[in-house]
Amino acid sequence: MSAQSLRLHDLNDLSHRTASIPPEMDCCSSSQVRVSAGDVLPLLADAALTNRAWIEDFADDTMEIPQDLYEVLLAYRRFRQSAA
Numbered sequence: 001m002s003a004q005s006l007r008l009h010d011l012n013d014l015s016h017r018t019a020s021i022p023p024e025m026d027c028c029s030s031s032q033v034r035v036s037a038g039d040v041l042p043l044l045a046d047a048a049l050t051n052r053a054w055i056e057d058f059a060d061d062t063m064e065i066p067q068d069l070y071e072v073l074l075a076y077r078r079f080r081q082s083a084a
Helices: 037-049 053-058 067-083
Strands: 005-008 017-020
Antiparallel strands (some): 005 017
């Protein structure tokens, strides 16, 4: 299986950057691809910080994450709420 590429286009920059996100061979279904969190999280964080419109298109989508990551996220949310 050949590696797929995700193209990112910055409207403020005419040169286009390409980030390669290789899918694993054991895809869940034809509409799902497994990728590492290390590949996806920086892209999502950048998109959220720069208010990319497309990020809102996925706001109601569900994601499957490992139990330990879920517990860390819950603890982090509680930490942020108590710090505010």
